Structures are given as C-alpha cells and as structure tokens.
Amino acid sequence: SQTIHQWPATLVQPVGSPLSLECTVEGTSNPNLYWYRQAAGRGLQLLFYSVGIGQISSEVPQNLSASRPQDRQFILSSKKLLLSDSGFYLCAWSGLAGGTDTQYFGPGTRLTVL
Amino acid sequence: AQSVTQLGSHVSVSEGALVLLRCNYSSSVPPYLFWYVQYPNQGLQLLLKYTSAATLVKGINGFEAEFKKSETSFHLTKPSAHMSDAAEYFCAVSTGNTPLVFGKGTRLSVIA
Numbered sequence: 001s002q003t004i005h006q007w008p009a010t011l012v013q014p015v016g017s018p019l020s021l022e023c024t025v026e027g028t029s030n031p032n033l034y035w036y037r038q039a040a041g042r043g044l045q046l047l048f049y050s051v052g053i054g055q056i057s058s059e060v061p062q063n064l065s066a067s068r069p070q071d072r073q074f075i076l077s078s079k080k081l082l083l084s085d086s087g088f089y090l091c092a093w094s095g096l097a098g099g100t101d102t103q104y105f106g107p108g109t110r111l112t113v114l
Numbered sequence: 115a116q117s118v119t120q121l122g123s124h125v126s127v128s129e130g131a132l133v134l135l136r137c138n139y140s141s142s143v144p145p146y147l148f149w150y151v152q153y154p155n156q157g158l159q160l161l162l163k164y165t166s167a168a169t170l171v172k173g174i175n176g177f178e179a180e181f182k183k184s185e186t187s188f189h190l191t192k193p194s195a196h197m198s199d200a201a202e203y204f205c206a207v208s209t210g211n212t213p214l215v216f217g218k219g220t221r222l223s224v225i226a
Binding site: 044049059090092102103104105 | 148155156213
C-alpha cells in the first residue's frame with residue numbers, strides 16, 4: 001500500500017528565516033506530487049505540482065519554491081518567510097497506484113511565522 | 115476551467131438528523147468529482163468519488179453523493195448524523211489530468 005509522509009508536523013519560525021518542508025511517498029513510482037496551503041478560513045490553495053523529477057509547475061507567484069530531487073520526494077522551500085506564509089501545508093500524490101484522478105493527502109505541517 | 119461552489123460555510127445538525135452538504139460545479143468537459151473530509155489538524159481523507167460510472171456514489175462512514183448533470187450538483191448526504199461526523203468537508207473537481215480544484219469547504223457541527 002501507499003503512504004505519504006510530511007515533516008516536520010509543526011514548525012514555528014521567525015519572519016525572514018528560511019523554510020524547508022519535506023514530503024515523501026512510499027509504495028508507488030512516478031507519482032504526481034502537489035503542495036497546498038490552507039490558511040484559516042480560506043480553503044485549499046494549490047501552490048505547486050510536479051509530474052516528474054525536476055518538473056515543477058507553479059500556480060501562485062510568491063516567495064515559495066518547490067523542488068523534486070527524487071521520484072518520490074517533494075520539497076517546499078523559502079529563503080525568507082513572511083507573516084503571510086503561516087498556515088497548514090499539505091502534500092498530496094496521485095498516480096497509477098491510486099487512480100490517476102485521485103489525490104491522497106499527507107498529515108500536513110502547521111507553520112507559524114512570528 | 116473548472117470551479118466548485120459549496121453552499122454554506124457552516125452547517126449544524128442534530129445527532130441522528132439528515133446531513134446534506136451542497137456542492138455545485140462548473141466544468142466544460144465531463145468532470146470527476148470528489149468529497150474529502152478533514153478532521154482538525156489532519157490531512158484530507160477521501161470520502162468518495164464520481165468518475166462517470168454510477169451517478170449515486172457510496173463512500174465511507176455511511177456517506178453518499180449523487181451526480182446530477184442537469185443541476186451541475188454533487189451533494190453529499192448521510193441519513194443519520196453521528197458526533198464523529200463533525201469535521202470540515204471539501205468538494206473537488208477535475209477533468210482527470212489536471213490538479214483538483216477545491217471548494218472553500220463546509221464545517222459540519224453535530225449537536226447532541
């Protein structure tokens with residue numbers, strides 16, 4: 001079966017500090033990978049998605065970036081965090097193993113920028 | 115482009131009462147439709163999905179949804195609410211090769 005991991009689970013960072021959130025998927029190969037942000041009362045915002053290693057599509061211009069150094073690893077980064085970056089970050093995957101149309105979500109990372 | 119509208123950001127029902135969460139979609143091609151549930155501080159869990167087979171889709175935890183093309187709707191129902199159903203529910207749409215587009219969510223409260 002497939003599992004998706006995110007870490008850290010929670011993070012408190014000062015404004016201007018860097019960020020690195022990691023997501024890994026097990027039990028499948030060549031998944032599509034997604035990063036979403038969920039701010040309080042604002043639903044889910046798609047930030048990035050990737051259909052393969054080194055292939056990243058950005059949905060919203062901002063100070064965040066994403067990378068996919070390995071097939072089942074997706075990293076969300078920032079060089080300098082803003083207060084507005086606070087939120088709940090969710091990673092998801094889709095692929096042949098679970099149905100290409102269906103996304104499966106990780107447990108999330110709660111980021112607080114102070 | 116696809117879009118989803120969830121009517122009602124907050125729905126409150128009594129325990130044992132019918133749950134009805136509304137979702138309307140917009141899509142230029144036949145859509146795939148989904149309902150997810152999110153418990154506090156957790157990721158989203160797939161409840162059910164419609165992918166052009168039967169229009170009435172049964173999911174986990176006793177939930178079901180009916181695809182109505184003429185009404186562009188995919189409302190989620192459960193005959194009898196349980197306290198454990200209290201959560202946030204998201205409707206989503208895709209065309210199969212695009213990322214899901216989510217509604218803004220509906221928070222369900224269940225009153226004892």
